[in-house]
Amino acid sequence: MGIPIHRITICTSCKHKDETCRPGYELIERLRAAIDAAGDTITEEFEISGVACMAGCAQPCTIVYHSTRKATYLFGDIDPDQDIEDLVSFAQHYAVLGDGWCSSVDRPGKLRSHTLARVPAMMLAVEDSTVRMS
Numbered sequence: 001m002g003i004p005i006h007r008i009t010i011c012t013s014c015k016h017k018d019e020t021c022r023p024g025y026e027l028i029e030r031l032r033a034a035i036d037a038a039g040d041t042i043t044e045e046f047e048i049s050g051v052a053c054m055a056g057c058a059q060p061c062t063i064v065y066h067s068t069r070k071a072t073y074l075f076g077d078i079d080p081d082q083d084i085e086d087l088v089s090f091a092q093h094y095a096v097l098g099d100g101w102c103s104s105v106d107r108p109g110k111l112r113s114h115t116l117a118r119v120p121a122m123m124l125a126v127e128d129s130t131v132r133m134s
């Protein structure tokens, strides 16, 4: 097993409601700068990239945290002008969670009420046990 890679993926196709701008690109830049500025307060390295759509289009902008053998979180209604601090805080928390699982009260600020999905990393465990049994 290799070193887990932590990733943050941001939708670059989302548009602010009733507007044409695509805040995902700005969110990527601002979050990269904020994660860099946080330095060693984040114990894992995060790769931050964009993707065209994550099917949360009704709640722009969407962002996902994912990593090997950890739960995946999809958040919506994220605003680059208001939510960078919460996103960095969640990166700090997510980095130290063994299986990535946390309840809503452990998610900072707006992320507490704007979680669109929390997907457990259970399939990997099932696959591992299947391999061990064969």
Ligand code: FES
Residues within 6 Å of the ligand: 011, 012, 013, 014, 015, 052, 053, 054, 055, 056, 057, 060, 061, 062
């Ligand atoms: S356009 Fe952003 S989630 Fe679909």
